[in-house]
Amino acid sequence: MASLIGSYSLGFGLFFSVFIILFSVRNLRDTEILDKKIVSFTFIQFFFVVISFFGLIISFINSDFSNETVFNHSHTTKPLFYKISGTWGNHEGSLLLWLLVLTLFISIFLFKSNHQPKRYRIFTLLFQQIIIIGFFIFLIKNSSPFNYIFPTPNEGLGLNPILQDxxxxxxxxxxxxxxxxxxxxxxxxxxxxxxxxxxxxxxxxxxxxxxxxxxxxxxxxxxxxxxxxxxxxxxxxxxxxxxxxxxxxxxxxxxxxxxxxxxxxxxxxxxxxxxxxxxxxxxxxxxxxxxxxxxxxxxxxxxxxxxxxxxxxxxxxxxxxxxxxxxxxxxxxxxxxxxxxxxxxxxxxxxxxxxxxxxxxxxxxxxxxxxxxxxxxxxxxxxxxxxxFYNKLILPFLIPFLLAMAIGPNLNWIKSELKDKFYMIIFLIISFLLSAFIIKQFNINFLINTILVSSAFFLFFSTLREFFAKRFKNLSQNIAHFGFSLLILSILFNNIFSNEVITNLKIGETFKTEKFTINFENIDQEDEKNFKAIKGKFKIQYLDGSSDILNPELRIYNQPNIITSEADIKTNLLTDKFMTMNYVQNQEYFNVRYQVKPFMIWIWISVILISFGGFLSFFKKRYEI
Amino acid sequence: MKSKLLPLILVLTFLIIFVIFFKSLKSSNIYTPNTTLEKKIPSFDLKSFENNSIIISEKIFKDNEYYFMNIWASWCIPCKEEHKFLMELKKGGKIKLIGLNYKDNFKNASNFLKDLGNPYNIIVSDNDGTGSIEWGAYGVPESFLVYQNKIIKRFIGPISNEDLLEIQKIIK
Amino acid sequence: MKFIYIFLIISVILNFNFLKADEIKTENKIAKNLRCLICQGQSVYDSDSEFAISLKLMIKNKIQQGMSEQQIYSFLKMKYGEWILYDPVFNRNTYFLWLLPILIFLAGGAIIIKRFYNKK
Structure with a gap:
């Protein structure tokens, strides 16, 4: 039922494109103001797509397997949350989501662009309609999310477990x-x-x-x-x-x-x-x-x-x-x-x-x-x-880029001179010494690393100083650039100082390296709703006497029948400890992977900072000097 | 001059890109190594399947005989499908079948042969899978037709009836 | 003249070492630079397929036998074709791959510089 409604509203939605285009073209010649009907039609089109989208979601929630998309990507034992997210976890559903956002955005655009010239608004709408029609046809013609299967299957094929996240x-x-x-x-x-x-x-x-x-x-x-x-x-x-x-x-x-x-x-x-x-x-x-x-x-x-x-x-x-x-x-x-x-x-x-x-x-x-x-x-x-390939072509160019990024925002429009040369030189020296020290400390003496880390530090200090020097005048840009320097630094440190081991271990065995020993203590079985879990217990003993217990997991999903491995990750501000284990065909041992990844969490934090910068500038009327 | 040339170049570039994308739509994106190359067979020393003695490849492959080297495992489902063709091939008698038992355990593998018949003249076992890498294989089943110490033909995946007929034609 | 310059840049770029070379074992480095034939979007290092697990073991063995990194690459290239290498070799087939981005960079620089010269 829900998918029938969904299917029909898609058709109606497409139908409204005709009206929108007709009225828009007519409105181009006519009066000075935008015809209200056009806006209403756009909203109605959006509304139909919403209905269609909800139709699909409801089919997923109800596990209506007469719908081909639901049959291919869902299963009754799947948790409700993943039933819903499964709606857009597949080709057809995700295209419907595209269409939903397309129609949503053009409605918002019409709503928000009141002060713009009429002709410009109408043309934007027309071009957007071309895209929207393209997606409608694509959806209806060869990626329909509402294909009907008869006889109705009893059970769906299930969602790939790695998508259940x-x-x-x-x-x-x-x-x-x-x-x-x-x-x-x-x-x-x-x-x-x-x-x-x-x-x-x-x-x-x-x-x-x-x-x-x-x-x-x-x-x-x-x-x-x-x-x-x-x-x-x-x-x-x-x-x-x-x-x-x-x-x-x-x-x-x-x-x-x-x-x-x-x-x-x-x-x-x-x-x-x-x-x-x-x-x-x-x-x-x-x-x-x-x-x-x-x-x-x-x-x-x-x-x-x-x-x-x-x-x-x-x-x-x-x-x-x-x-x-x-x-x-x-x-x-x-x-x-x-x-x-x-x-x-x-x-x-x-x-x-x-x-x-x-x-x-x-x-x-x-x-x-x-x-x-x-x-x-x-x-x-x-x-x-x-x-x-990407490392070789991108990393060297990152150095001048970071330096330019540190200097650029401090310049004036039209003509400028280097301000605060004193600070710049100081920062440059500090950055270089600091990175040389850090890199030396860990016995990895690579010129390219030192220079890269130095330039990232340089940007870091420069943006940090700007927070105070400019008294938060250009906060959004500053936060974004600061976040970027933090991102580069964390990625570099994450790369340079990560430590990893892949080995085969039987239960009870111990693996030794210079810095730590891994002891595979035992395994445990647990039954969950839609999978069976095999949990390993590993003890990692470090040189300084501290130790960690990690429980990576193997999951055997019922539908589809897939084995996945779930990592166990211990996160703190400085490092992530990451462990997975994998089943090896016909062997007593498991393939174990243990990684120490420094500054992992800072990578996420810095990207959030970067987008937060963009978010802030959304509320700002004008770009300030 | 400049203003006319630029659009032309733009349109041409995008047309070329279009054609290339269009063509690539039809070809498969799955990579399979080139199977037509004639290569010398790699040497190996692997454990015998029945006992723990070491078998050296030089001792197996003689110059003027055909060999069919087959990588198999009891846990591999397509191996079961191709097994009847292997038995068929063995019946002809003109070719020696070498089995490379891939990451298997002895009990399952012997049951497999007991149930479906043993087409192999010699079986070596490849417990950790490194032996099959020497052969350039990457999955099970995979087979190689060998003559005069060279791989004449390579079969990725289970062999079919057509493959069988082709092999029989070659070894005649 | 320009070509010599480009060539110099390329040779510098091609010769500098991968970031972590010194830190992690060669073994992991090699596995990371190989593409898995079973799960074709993954590196051998990342993959946990039977093939990848065996290949990792094999890399370990080869290193213990004293094979160098380059020897292992060419060994695997011979077995599985150039496709298995994530780091494309610089040859007739890949001139454009390596040079085009650099050319674009130089062209971009030229356009910017031209803006300033035009006015004088």
């Missing part, structure tokens, strides 16, 4: 808020070009959307990362997996745009660049969806791979790209010669430098991700591009 339950919605937010930026940029509204006013108005999508995207990536760390049991938080890269690319584009908009908001320069970035952000979000859903990349994140779906997204994506190229070429005129003079040492330049590096990082990730696809099609050779 709280972080993963909220990760997709948050990420999609970011992705879809960029669709508004996209439509609005196209509309601004068509109506020649690429102005300071436009920049001010769209900055809110840029900020909002950026905050959501940042948090979405963070949640994905947290999930990977806690659930996958490999002890890492970032694997340079194609699916992760695909979420990072729009992030870089959006971060660049965020900085570029600041310039555009001040004076009307870099307009073309801002347009390109607005288009690129959404194009990258969409190509991400394409790459993930079509299955042309192989990654740990499995979605049902269906070439036909891939084809649809591909054609849709390129239609949008060509549409925007067309509009960019024929409608956008670069009238920015007037104010185009600034000194090499100025805030503008520092933002340009930021954009320059951001684009470089983006291109590394983009090329690394899609190069294997190109190579295979052209030469039939298959290669892998993994972490070493």
């Amino acid at each position: 709280p972080a993963l339950a909220i990760h997709p919605p948050v990420l999609y808020l970011g992705y879809v937010g960029s669709s508004i930026i996209f439509s609005s940029a196209l509309a601004a070009m068509v109506t020649s509204y690429v102005t300071k006013e436009w920049a001010k108005h769209i900055k809110q959307w840029v900020l909002a999508s950026w905050v959501f995207l940042t948090l979405g990536i963070l949640l994905g990362s947290i999930w990977a760390y806690y659930e996958l049991g490999w002890g890492g938080f970032w694997f340079w997996d194609p699916v992760e890269n695909v979420s990072l690319m729009p992030w870089f584009a959006l971060t660049t745009l965020l900085h570029c908009i600041l310039v555009l908001e001040k004076k009307k320069i870099l307009t073309s660049w801002a347009m390109i970035l607005s288009i690129a952000t959404f194009a990258l979000s969409m190509s991400g969806t394409f790459l993930v859903r079509s299955g042309i990349l192989n990654s740990v994140h499995t979605f049902a791979n269906d070439p036909e779906r891939g084809l649809f997204i591909l054609i849709f994506l390129f239609t949008l790209i060509f549409l925007s190229i067309f509009i960019f070429i024929f409608f956008h005129s670069d009238k920015e010669k007037i104010e185009n003079n600034f000194f090499w040492l100025s805030k503008e330049t520092s933002i340009l430098v930021n954009n320059w590096f951001m684009m470089y990082f983006l291109s590394v990730i983009l090329i690394g991700t899609i190069y294997p696809i190109f190579l295979e099609v052209i030469t039939a050779n298959k290669i892998s591009v993994g972490p070493p």
Whole structure:
């Protein structure tokens, strides 16, 4: 029943697109004010999608297995929480969620853009409708979440256990808020070009959307990362997996745009660049969806791979790209010669430098991700591009980037000189000594490490000082930059000082290293509602006499029948102790993995700080000098 | 001049990207190592299945005979499916079957052979799986057709009836 | 002239060592740079498939036999193809992979510098 209603409201929703477009086109010629009906229709469309979405959720809650999506991804013994989150844990449901957010955002946009020119609002709505219609057709045509199966099966196939995790339950919605937010930026940029509204006013108005999508995207990536760390049991938080890269690319584009908009908001320069970035952000979000859903990349994140779906997204994506190229070429005129003079040492330049590096990082990730696809099609050779590639191309460039980031925010617009040279030099010396000391202390004497850590420390001290020197005048930017320095520092320390052991252990055996011994004491069995747990008990004895007890777990899920391993993680402010155990075919021993990961929690904290910075600036009227 | 060239380049670039993505949609994204290469067989010394004596590969493979080296395990379900073809292959008598028992325990493996028949002339056991890596294998079952100390053909996954016919044709 | 410069940058980048080289054992480092053939999105280090567990054991053995890191890579490359290496070798197939980002970086720099020259 619920899925029947859901299915019909999807159709009605699509139907309303026709009305919206009809009335919008008519309204373009007519009066000076926006026709109220258009707004109402947009709300009604949103309302239908909401109903449809709830229809799917209810089908999941009721375990209505006559619905194919529910049958494929749910099971009666699954906890209620995961029944609900299972709604968007699959291809069809997640697309419905996309559509939900799309229609929600355009409604909010219409609601919030009262003071903007009418023509610009209507065009934004029209471009957004193109995207919305695309998603409607995609959903109804070949990814319908409401397919009916008869006879109704008694039991569902169940949700993949690694998706049964709280972080993963909220990760997709948050990420999609970011992705879809960029669709508004996209439509609005196209509309601004068509109506020649690429102005300071436009920049001010769209900055809110840029900020909002950026905050959501940042948090979405963070949640994905947290999930990977806690659930996958490999002890890492970032694997340079194609699916992760695909979420990072729009992030870089959006971060660049965020900085570029600041310039555009001040004076009307870099307009073309801002347009390109607005288009690129959404194009990258969409190509991400394409790459993930079509299955042309192989990654740990499995979605049902269906070439036909891939084809649809591909054609849709390129239609949008060509549409925007067309509009960019024929409608956008670069009238920015007037104010185009600034000194090499100025805030503008520092933002340009930021954009320059951001684009470089983006291109590394983009090329690394899609190069294997190109190579295979052209030469039939298959290669892998993994972490070493990204480390080699990104890390060295991080050094000048961090230094520029420390200096940039202190510069003035148009023309500036280096202020507070004294502090800068002091900080530089302190940072270098400090990192040299830390690195020496642990006997890892690598020049590149020392320099990297120094530059991160330099940014750390510089931003820290700004908190006081500027008396919280530019708090949001300051917090975000400070968070970034903290992030880089924690990642570096996490990398440099982590300690890891993989070994095979039988019950009762002990494994010794220079720094600790691991004793596999015993195993325990427990029965849960939808899985059986085998808990290992390990005692880790450190040289200084302290010890830890860790209980990693093997879970044998009933439906689908999958063995997963649950890590046991002991977290404190300084380090995480991370342990997993794995079953080995026909052997008495278990494969045990023990890792000491310093500053793990600081990685999460710093990303939260970064997005909190963005969040704060949401409430600020203007960017201050 | 410049303003006309740039759009053209842009459109062309994206067209190329489109075509490449389009083409890659059709090809599989799962990587399987190249199976057509003729390679010298690797040498190994592994424990015999029946007793703990060490078997050296040089002693098994002789120059002018065909060998069928099969990686199997009693816990592997596709191995059961391909077993009848192995028995069939053995019946022909023109080829020697070498079994490499992968990460198995003796009891299960012997029961497996008792139930389904033993097609192998020699069985070596690969307890920790390192032996099969020497052969470039990465799963069970996997098989290699060997002649004159070279791998002529490699089969990833269970062999089928067609594979069987092909092997019989080669060894004739 | 430009090409020599690019080449220099590349050779510097290619030659500097991976961050943790000194800290963790070579064993883990090698496993991290290998892609698992069973779970194809994971490194051998991260994976817990039978294949990955065996391969890790095998790396350990090879190191004990005195094989160097590079020898192990080329050994596995021979067995499983270039695909297994996460760090793409710099050759005809990957010139663009390694050089394109650097070229983009240089081009970006050039565009920015040009902005200042234009006005004078």
